[in-house]
Amino acid sequence: MANLELYELQGCPYCAKVVDKLDELGLDYESHVVAGPKSERDEVERVSGQRGVPVLADEENGVEGMPESDDIVEYLEETYGDGAA
C-alpha cells in the first residue's frame, strides 16, 4: 500500500482537487495541515523547494515533495489509476 503524505490547507480549492483524486482512487494518506502564513511553512519549503500547497510526498516512489495540483493529480492517475503499470 502506498505511503502518501499531503501538505494541505483548510479551504484551499487546489488541495481539495487533490483530495478528490485521492478519494476517487481509494488512496489513504497522511494529512499535514499547514499554517496560513507562508512564512510558517518551513517544512513545505524543505520538501518541495517552495511554500505553496498542495504538496504530495510519495517516498516509496522517490517523490519527496511534489507541488502544483495539476501535476499531482496527473501523477496520482498515472501511478495509481486504472492505467498504472
Ligand SMILES: N[C@@H](CCC(=O)N[C@@H](CS)C(=O)NCC(=O)O)C(=O)O
Ligand atoms: N497553481 C497552484 C496554486 C496553489 C495555491 O495557490 N495554493 C495556495 C493555497 S490555496 C497557496 O499555498 N498559496 C501560497 C503560494 O502559492 O505560495 C496549484 O494548482 O497547486
